[in-house]
């Protein structure tokens with residue numbers, strides 16, 4: 447049976463979203479039908495709208511959904527009808543990366559998340575009888591209902607039954623990316639210095655995680671004063687306003703060099719600028735989206751000498767389920783107060799939420815789609 451749904455459609459490059467009636471395909475054996483309660487808005491949705499990422503438009507985007515399972519296919523064991531779930535990115539489960547529980551580096555990441563179809567090419571969403579883009583991050587959750595998959599739903603633990611799904615929704619992308627970069631990819635050690643460049647959702651999650659790891663000092667660099675203030679409240683010991691003298695100020699603060707630098711900006715000048723400040727055995731983690739033609743210029747002997755590492759990071763090396771539950775537990779302990787980043791918008795106001803994110807006014811807009 448197909449399911450009638452209200453969805454926000456991104457109609458074409460650079461265009462505003464509009465809400466329309468669409469139809470979801472019948473469930474496959476490994477799929478779940480979820481009633482969406484809330485979905486976070488992430489810059490990746492905007493990157494698709496602007497066609498910097500290849501998902502064909504028109505499409506239903508949204509990839510930070512949380513909701514309640516309505517129906518499951520016969521091969522699903524991750525959750526059952528009535529369960530509260532967070533939805534994250536999808537992966538194939540069969541490639542060398544999935545084999546070692548590193549699904550963010552799935553060899554089939556594109557077909558499972560960005561193609562707008564299932565990996566076999568079938569559409570999950572139609573509008574007026576025509577196929578449109580769906581299955582975005584294995585969910586397309588800017589909608590009242592979404593089809594998710596065995597591998598990208600995380601059942602909210604019973605111990606978190608008191609936490610509203612609308613708060614948990616953004617854990618499946620930016621928050622796990624920033625926190626995972628610090629706790630998993632870079633394995634930040636207690637007492638060592640870290641600098642985080644860009645303190646939006648990913649950078650602020652990294653700051654909170656750096657505090658959990660006991661890094662010291664924790665230095666936030668950004669161009670918005672309001673975000674630097676929030677970074678300080680969430681764990682930054684020092685803040686530096688982005689600008690020409692930022693690297694000099696950093697050097698003054700950490701004359702021995704940075705054990706860790708985490709770049710969320712994707713700006714070549716920032717990445718190349720901080721590289722000389724990396725300490726022996728230091729790690730420069732890169733997560734920012736940069737223009738596809740950009741090439742980095744790094745001095746080879748400086749990289750080799752001292753065993754420095756420059757690493758690309760996707761999704762904070764999250765293994766989805768257990769890391770998201772770990773983050774929920776930190777939140778319950780008061781160590782990961784990510785709710786400070788969220789501002790809620792009604793589903794119908796999706797374009798206002800997007801605008802608030804792009805202007806920098808709101809760090810993490812979350813759409814309220816249906817009552818829990």
Ligand code: CXF
Nearest residue numbers: 488490535550619760761
């Ligand atoms: C993603 C990238 C790949 C892993 C999960 C998160 N970013 C989305 O915005």
Ligand code: ZN
Nearest residue numbers: 488490619620
């Ligand atoms: Zn995202």
